[in-house]
Amino acid sequence: MNLASQDPEVFAIIEREKKRQKEGLEMIPSENYASAAALEAAGSILNDKYAEGYPGRRYYSGNVHIDEVERLAQARALKAFNAEGYHVNVQPYSGSPANLAVYLGLLKPGDTIMSLRLDQGGHLTHGSPVNASGKLFNFVFYPLDAEKEVLDYDAIQKLAEKTKPQLILSGFTAYPRKVDFEKMALIARSIGAISMADISHISGLVIGGAHPSPFPSTDVVTTTTHKTLRGPRGALIFCKEELREKIDKAVFPGMQGGPHEHTIAGIAVTLGEALRPEFKDYAAQIVKNASILAATLIKEGLKLVSGGTETHLMLIDLRPFGPGRGVFVAKALEAAEINTNFTTVPNDPSVPFYPSGIRLGTPALTTRGMKEKEMVVIGTWIAEVVKAFATTPLPDEKEKRAQAVRDFEKTLEGHETVKKIRERVKALATKFPVPGIDA
Numbered sequence: 001m002n003l004a005s006q007d008p009e010v011f012a013i014i015e016r017e018k019k020r021q022k023e024g025l026e027m028i029p030s031e032n033y034a035s036a037a038a039l040e041a042a043g044s045i046l047n048d049k050y051a052e053g054y055p056g057r058r059y060y061s062g063n064v065h066i067d068e069v070e071r072l073a074q075a076r077a078l079k080a081f082n083a084e085g086y087h088v089n090v091q092p093y094s095g096s097p098a099n100l101a102v103y104l105g106l107l108k109p110g111d112t113i114m115s116l117r118l119d120q121g122g123h124l125t126h127g128s129p130v131n132a133s134g135k136l137f138n139f140v141f142y143p144l145d146a147e148k149e150v151l152d153y154d155a156i157q158k159l160a161e162k163t164k165p166q167l168i169l170s171g172f173t174a175y176p177r178k179v180d181f182e183k184m185a186l187i188a189r190s191i192g193a194i195s196m197a198d199i200s201h202i203s204g205l206v207i208g209g210a211h212p213s214p215f216p217s218t219d220v221v222t223t224t225t226h227k228t229l230r231g232p233r234g235a236l237i238f239c240k241e242e243l244r245e246k247i248d249k250a251v252f253p254g255m256q257g258g259p260h261e262h263t264i265a266g267i268a269v270t271l272g273e274a275l276r277p278e279f280k281d282y283a284a285q286i287v288k289n290a291s292i293l294a295a296t297l298i299k300e301g302l303k304l305v306s307g308g309t310e311t312h313l314m315l316i317d318l319r320p321f322g323p324g325r326g327v328f329v330a331k332a333l334e335a336a337e338i339n340t341n342f343t344t345v346p347n348d349p350s351v352p353f354y355p356s357g358i359r360l361g362t363p364a365l366t367t368r369g370m371k372e373k374e375m376v377v378i379g380t381w382i383a384e385v386v387k388a389f390a391t392t393p394l395p396d397e398k399e400k401r402a403q404a405v406r407d408f409e410k411t412l413e414g415h416e417t418v419k420k421i422r423e424r425v426k427a428l429a430t431k432f433p434v435p436g437i438d439a
Contacts, residue, residue, distance in 0.1 A: 024337035029361030036439035042266030076271035105250025171198035204228025208283020231270025296379025324350035324394035
């Protein structure tokens with residue numbers, strides 16, 4: 001019995017989401033499209049098998065083929081990332097528990113971790129006080145260079161020597177420049193700290209040779225599997241062999257029970273795709289597209305954090321229009337079917353829920369087959385929307401802000417700029433297939 005006949009309500013919701021994806025532009029840097037083959041594996045009968053433990057050491061019987069698929073995912077991960085000499089755990093449910101498993105497996109609660117400031121590109125799991133990471137561990141934060149808005153490795157070295165963290169974390173969620181992982185590992189080594197890289201955003205670029213690799217210099221590497229890697233939503237933890245036992249025990253039984261083997265099967269398919277020669281072309285095209293998009297936005301008069309990008313993402317700095325305008329621009333772009341997310345920018349004068357920046361990227365558009373020509377067109381559309389709505393003022397009074405946003409949203413549907421851009425977006429987007437929908 002298929003979904004349409006058994007549960008037409010859920011089926012209808014999925015069909016509406018398919019239509020939204022086909023007719024719009026997904027430009028959130030952490031979003032991408034898994035292949036039809038990866039989705040088929042992730043939605044397979046492997047969903048039904050319980051498999052606590054690790055290959056060859058399960059707490060349930062009947063896992064002979066489950067062991068095969070998990071070992072295959074591990075072998076492909078090590079090969080794709082050229083991570084010889086490492087162990088990889090493919091069981092984390094997502095990036096957040098993967099990071100927490102590293103902290104809990106290698107450190108004691110209260111130990112010091114050094115990471116990038118959250119309002120300058122760090123991730124929630126890199127020490128936010130509202131996250132378990134920030135509640136359980138003592139985080140000290142290194143800032144970006146105030147003028148260049150890039151990593152200052154000399155300043156990081158000095159802060160490391162001063163604070164003596166047990167672990168130094170690199171890899172970020174909103175940083176548009178390349179990271180020198182080898183230099184970060186050397187800084188950690190110089191004070192006897194563990195080096196960790198969270199490459200969730202750039203793992204596909206690393207595999208494709210479009211970004212420097214954290215291997216073999218870094219002790220522990222985590223990544224999600226759905227961003228530039230464009231697979232199902234899971235995570236991987238790579239570690240030096242001497243850390244293997246601690247990491248595996250931290251994942252299971254420390255953090256979670258039975259692994260999602262259907263997702264692991266989808267990840268295995270994705271890693272197999274990443275091993276193909278054409279994946280390098282895809283990774284290179286992501287960066288080319290981002291570079292052209294950034295250049296177009298700058299040409300249109302917009303300011304970008306650090307003056308551009310070297311990766312898959314960029315940050316539009318809206319402070320020239322006034323503080324706290326990101327939420328208005330993000331909602332206006334969404335109304336035009338261009339999906340981004342509002343974010344803080346370095347030294348943002350506004351609060352995180354009403355920040356002064358927009359984060360956007362090119363992975364999903366590149367997967368659909370869009371190239372430089374489309375980036376120029378899309379960049380001009382984004383600039384037009386930004387200029388039309390970035391002057392919307394954010395009330396100073398906290399209690400009035402939410403109402404101001406609601407009132408703003410009501411004005412968008414009939415706005416001429418929104419209607420015009422939305423029509424153009426649909427005409428462009430429907431020319432490019434969406435993997436998993438059109439395959």
